[in-house]
Amino acid sequence: MKALGRWLPGLALLLLAGMAWAMPSIGLGPRKPTNWPAIVTFLACVGATLWMTRLATARSRSSADFYAPGGGISGFQNGLAIAGDYMSAASFLGISGLVFVSGFDGLIFSVGWLVGWPVITFLMAERLRNLGKFTFADVAAYRFAQKPVRSLAAIGSLVVVLFYLIAQMVGAGQLVKILFGLEYASAVIMVGIVMMLYVLLGGMTSTTWVMINKAVLLLAGTTLLAVAVLWRVGFDPDALFARASELHRLKDALMAPGGLIKDPLSAISVGLALMFGTAGLPHILMRFFTVANAREARKSVAWATLWIGYFYVLTFIIGFGAIVALIGNPAPYFNGGRVAGGLLGGANMAAVHLASALGGDLFLGFVAAVAFTTILAVVAGLTLSGASAVSHDLYATVLRRGKATSEEERRVSKLTTFALGVIAVLLGIVFERQNVAFMVMLAFSVACSANFPVLFMAVLWRGCTTRGATLGGYLGLFSALLLTVLSPVVWESVLAHPRGSAPFPYASPAIVSMPLAFLAIWLVSRFDRSPRAAQERALFQDQLIRSETGIGAASAHSR
Amino acid sequence: MQKHAASYAQIRENPRFQALVGKRNRYAFALSALIVCAYFSYILLIAFRPDWMARPLAAGMTINLGIPFGLGIIVLTVLLTALYVRRANREFDPEAAEIRRQVLK
Numbered sequence: 089m090k091a092l093g094r095w096l097p098g099l100a101l102l103l104l105a106g107m108a109w110a111m112p113s114i115g116l117g118p119r120k121p122t123n124w125p126a127i128v129t130f131l132a133c134v135g136a137t138l139w140m141t142r143l144a145t146a147r148s149r150s151s152a153d154f155y156a157p158g159g160g161i162s163g164f165q166n167g168l169a170i171a172g173d174y175m176s177a178a179s180f181l182g183i184s185g186l187v188f189v190s191g192f193d194g195l196i197f198s199v200g201w202l203v204g205w206p207v208i209t210f211l212m213a214e215r216l217r218n219l220g221k222f223t224f225a226d227v228a229a230y231r232f233a234q235k236p237v238r239s240l241a242a243i244g245s246l247v248v249v250l251f252y253l254i255a256q257m258v259g260a261g262q263l264v265k266i267l268f269g270l271e272y273a274s275a276v277i278m279v280g281i282v283m284m285l286y287v288l289l290g291g292m293t294s295t296t297w298v299m300i301n302k303a304v305l306l307l308a309g310t311t312l313l314a315v316a317v318l319w320r321v322g323f324d325p326d327a328l329f330a331r332a333s334e335l336h337r338l339k340d341a342l343m344a345p346g347g348l349i350k351d352p353l354s355a356i357s358v359g360l361a362l363m364f365g366t367a368g369l370p371h372i373l374m375r376f377f378t379v380a381n382a383r384e385a386r387k388s389v390a391w392a393t394l395w396i397g398y399f400y401v402l403t404f405i406i407g408f409g410a411i412v413a414l415i416g417n418p419a420p421y422f423n424g425g426r427v428a429g430g431l432l433g434g435a436n437m438a439a440v441h442l443a444s445a446l447g448g449d450l451f452l453g454f455v456a457a458v459a460f461t462t463i464l465a466v467v468a469g470l471t472l473s474g475a476s477a478v479s480h481d482l483y484a485t486v487l488r489r490g491k492a493t494s495e496e497e498r499r500v501s502k503l504t505t506f507a508l509g510v511i512a513v514l515l516g517i518v519f520e521r522q523n524v525a526f527m528v529m530l531a532f533s534v535a536c537s538a539n540f541p542v543l544f545m546a547v548l549w550r551g552c553t554t555r556g557a558t559l560g561g562y563l564g565l566f567s568a569l570l571l572t573v574l575s576p577v578v579w580e581s582v583l584a585h586p587r588g589s590a591p592f593p594y595a596s597p598a599i600v601s602m603p604l605a606f607l608a609i610w611l612v613s614r615f616d617r618s619p620r621a622a623q624e625r626a627l628f629q630d631q632l633i634r635s636e637t638g639i640g641a642a643s644a645h646s647r
Numbered sequence: 648m649q650k651h652a653a654s655y656a657q658i659r660e661n662p663r664f665q666a667l668v669g670k671r672n673r674y675a676f677a678l679s680a681l682i683v684c685a686y687f688s689y690i691l692l693i694a695f696r697p698d699w700m701a702r703p704l705a706a707g708m709t710i711n712l713g714i715p716f717g718l719g720i721i722v723l724t725v726l727l728t729a730l731y732v733r734r735a736n737r738e739f740d741p742e743a744a745e746i747r748r749q750v751l752k
Contacts, residue, residue, distance in 0.1 A: 192700075195717040196693060202721055203686040206728050210675040214735075330709040343711050344701035345693040352694035359690035363683075383740055390732045397721045633658045636668055637743050639750070640651040 123267070126444075129453025130267060133305075134460055161296060163384040167391025169296050170375045172303030174201075174366075174392065175399050176252075176466040177259030180306065180459060181436045182525025183400070187407020188414075188431075188438035189523070190347025191338060194407050196355070197525050198400035200362025205393040208367050209386065215547050215635035217376045217385035221642040223473070224373040224539065225481045228546045230634075231627035232554040233620065235486050237542075240561045242477040242486075244538035245370035247565065249474035250511065251531035252369075253467060255524040257516025259436055260463040266433035266440065267456050273517050279463075280513035287468045287475075287505050296378060298465045302458075307399060309458040313439065314402040316446040317409030325405075332411040337427070342411075348526075349595055357599035358529060364602065365532025368539030371466075371473035382638050403439075410438040413445040421445070436524050467512075474508050475501035518582060529596060530572055537601035538565035545609050547635065550628040553621040556613025564605025571597030654750045661749070667742050674734065678727050685720055692716075 161169070179201065187194030220226040225241030260283075261276035270278070321327040333342040341347065349355045366372065376385045414421045414431070421441045423429030431437055443455035479501035484492040492500075519527060542561040545552040572578055574592040579585050613621070634640050658664050692700055693713070700713035 192713055195714065196690075199686065199689065199717045199720050202724050203682055206682045206724050206731070207679050209728050210679045210731055326708050326710050329714075333709060340701075343709060343713075345697040345713060349693075355690055355694035356687075359687065363686060383736070386732060386735055390728045393728045394725055397725050401718065401721060629659055630655050632668065633655050633664070634651075636664070636671070637658065637747050639654050639658075639747060 123449055123452070125449035126267065126453035126456065129450050130457045130460070133454060133457030134464075161378050163379060163387030164391055165300055166296075166375060166379050166384065166388035168303045168395065169299040169378075170372060170388055170392035171395035171399070172299035172306070172462075173371055173375060173466060173469045174396055175303065175306055175462065176256060176528065177436075177459060177463045178252075178255050178524045178528035179399070180310065180403060180462060181259045181263075181439055182255070182523055182528065183403040184407040184410060184439040184442075185435040185437070185523055186348060186525050187404060188410045189435045191332070191336065191342035191408075191411075192345055193348035194525075195404055196345070196349065196358065197362065197529070198404055200359055201366070202393070202397050202400055204363045204366030205389065205396065207363070209389045209393065212367055212543070212547065213376055213385045213389045214382035216373060216543075217379065217382045218635045218638045218641040219547070219631065220373075220377050222374070222377060222480050223476050224370060224543060225477070228542055228557065230546070230631050231624050232546065232557060236554060236558040238481040238485050240542065240558050240565075241539065242481040244368075244534070244542075244561060244565050245477035245481075246474050246508075247569065248368065248370060248531050248535045248539065249470045249477075249508070250515070251534060252371075252470050252528055253474075253508065253512040254515045254519050255522075255527035255531070256463045256467050256470070257512050258519055258522060258527065259524045260460060260467075261516055261520070262433045262436050263440065263456055263459055263463070266437055267452075272520055276513055276516045280509050280516075283464060283467045283471070284506060284509040286464055287471045287509075288502055298461070299469065302461050302465045303395065305458050306462055307395065309455055310399060310402040310406065312451075313409070313443060313446065313455065314405040317405055317413070317442070320409075320446075321412070328405070328408050328412060331416075332408045335415040336411050351594070353599060354593075354595040357533075357594050357596040360602055361529055361533040361536050361596045361598035364536035364540050364598075365529075366535075368535030368543065369532075370477060370539065371469040373543075374469075374473050374476070377642075381641070406439050406442060409446075410442040414438065414441055417445065434521065471505050471508050472501075475504040478504040522577065522581065526577065526595075530577070533572065533596045533598045533601070534565065534568045536598055537568035537605050538562075541602065541605040541609055545606070545613075547631075549613075550625055551613050552609060553613045553616040553618075553624050555616045555618070555621065556609045556611075559612045560605045560607075560609030563608045564601050567604055568597045568601035571600060657750050658746065661746060663742070664746050667739065667746065671735075671739050675731070678731055682724060682727055685723055689716055689720055 183194050183197050186197060216224065216227050219230050223241065223245070225238045225245075228241055229237045257276055257279065260279040261272055264270055264275040264279055265272050268275070317328065318325070321331065329343060333340055336342045338347060345355070349358055375388070379385050379388055415427055418427045419425040421432055421444075423432060431441065433440075440452065440456055440459065444452035447454075479497045483500045484490060484497050488496075538561050541564055542557045545560075546557055571592045573583075574590060575594065575597065576590040577595070579590040579592075580587055700716070701711050704710045704712060704715065
């Protein structure tokens with residue numbers, strides 16, 4: 089196994105190269121010659137990150153290291169890692185794709201995905217650091233009954249992780265498809281295999297470092313793209329917007345709200361999900377436990393906010409740049425060379441095509457590699473948080489009542505990684521035509537309806553009890569899931585029912601499911617007269633002391 | 648948890664701790680309310696007055712009110728975060744450290 093582990097990154101790389109050589113340019117649209125300069129650049133960049141993973145593997149030993157690196161991470165570094173985790177394919181490819189298709193509404197996503205961060209900084213990050221250890225379930229379970237709360241947190245995490253994974257798979261599949269000319273399904277399967285290798289090899293230690301490197305690469309790549317876009321219009325944003333609305337089929341409506349989100353309640357619902365979902369993302373919350381103390385946790389979230397804000401301004405510019413550059417010269421980038429034929433590989437690929445339009449094949453290869461590494465790293469983070477939810481919360485605590493060995497826990501987490509990979513590949517194929525930012529918004533809807541209310545109330549409200557938290561959490565989780573299936577994007581686009589037939593007409597379930605969860609937690613806790621509930625309310629004082637002073641807080645995984 | 652029970656009992660009675668918690672909570676909730684209000688005024692304008700958001704910033708410009716509004720919120724987010732971190736580093740952290748020192752002595 090050891091020796092195999094040493095050679096796997098190389099093997100994965102060979103696999104990629106072999107695929108490129110063996111299957112040049114199958115797929116929709118006109119046959120294009122295999123783009124070797126782009127592919128070589130791409131492989132070199134991706135290979136470098138896989139190699140780093142291998143280096144880091146040599147140092148990851150205990151299960152603590154597998155989930156979270158050994159506490160030697162500063163606030164600034166962790167801030168970059170959090171930003172790296174957050175700036176996923178959905179943010180980079182998705183938002184620029186959204187702007188490419190519907191203009192102004194892309195900004196709703198940019199702004200919404202950022203405004204959740206200060207709330208996390210002000211109300212949650214430090215408290216979470218002082219109360220938790222591996223997963224956010226540790227926090228929720230501080231004064232509550234372990235079994236029900238951990239089960240809820242684990243299931244909530246898994247659902248969020250899965251939705252999130254689908255979006256990354258779709259992004260990666262389309263990317264590999266246009267770069268290598270593979271069929272979409274085989275592209276997704278190949279991506280799935282590379283991802284599993286990557287996670288199983290490295291664990292969290294390596295993903296933190298890959299995340300930091302990748303965040304720097306992504307910020308550099310998007311800065312270059314945005315500067316190139318602005319340079320072409322003489323650094324006059326108004327000229328960029330004017331030219332874009334001239335070329336785009338929406339004309340002046342491109343700059344107005346309503347291109348994507350058409351009714352007021354959908355706008356509010358999406359707004360809620362974007363803002364509060366962040367505070368319920370298991371792979372993000374996990375990162376608060378990798379620093380030494382609450383002060384570093386606070387610094388890391390603040391740094392992350394800065395990087396993410398900067399990045400979202402860039403994606404907005406890139407989206408408009410893509411409209412100008414690609415629609416202005418449609419022949420190489422659209423099916424059949426006509427705008428009406430649709431963008432090659434789908435609208436999610438707007439930023440990638442833009443790179444090729446502005447900087448040729450080498451820049452295409454570089455941006456594609458940045459996007460792919462981004463996806464790879466985010467998927468690793470997601471899969472690990474899903475795996476730790478199952479192995480640490482469900483298996484070790486709920487099933488084995490804390491008697492599982494580190495070895496057993498690790499085996500379960502590897503099995504979960506494998507299962508998650510397979511499911512994500514299958515669903516990635518089903519959701520091929522969806523915008524990846526929109527898909528991730530659905531993950532946020534679930535997160536803000538299940539994980540966030542439980543965590544928020546557990547940490548900040550004295551009166552919260554086990555019964556209230558679990559009932560409210562499950563209610564939020566299942567109502568969010570049900571309404572998502574009944575909403576237009578799944579009911580009409582994926583399940584192929586006629587347009588306008590969706591029983592739940594709004595873009596996101598959050599407007600119903602999030603208040604429902606809070607209300608249920610409050611009501612049930614309020615009327616919970618069990619002796620256990622009284623004990624839990626009494627424990628709030630101790631929880632408060634620990635969350636404020638850090639006395640008794642777990643050290644950053646020195647186990 | 649047991650091994651810290653004594654410290655916790657001491658802190659519970661400490662008026663400085665209660666004051667710190669109150670001060671920090673007021674500040675944190677006020678800043679959170681600010682960002683929530685700013686963001687939801689933006690979302691509600693998009694929801695109910697999209698025509699207002701689409702109005703050009705100045706005659707002959709394509710940039711409309713919605714774009715500086717959105718970018719302004721991004722800037723506000725970063726500013727408020729910086730404000731909070733500054734006060735927490737300078738005021739809340741030393742205070743909490745002081746309380747810890749008193750107890751663990």
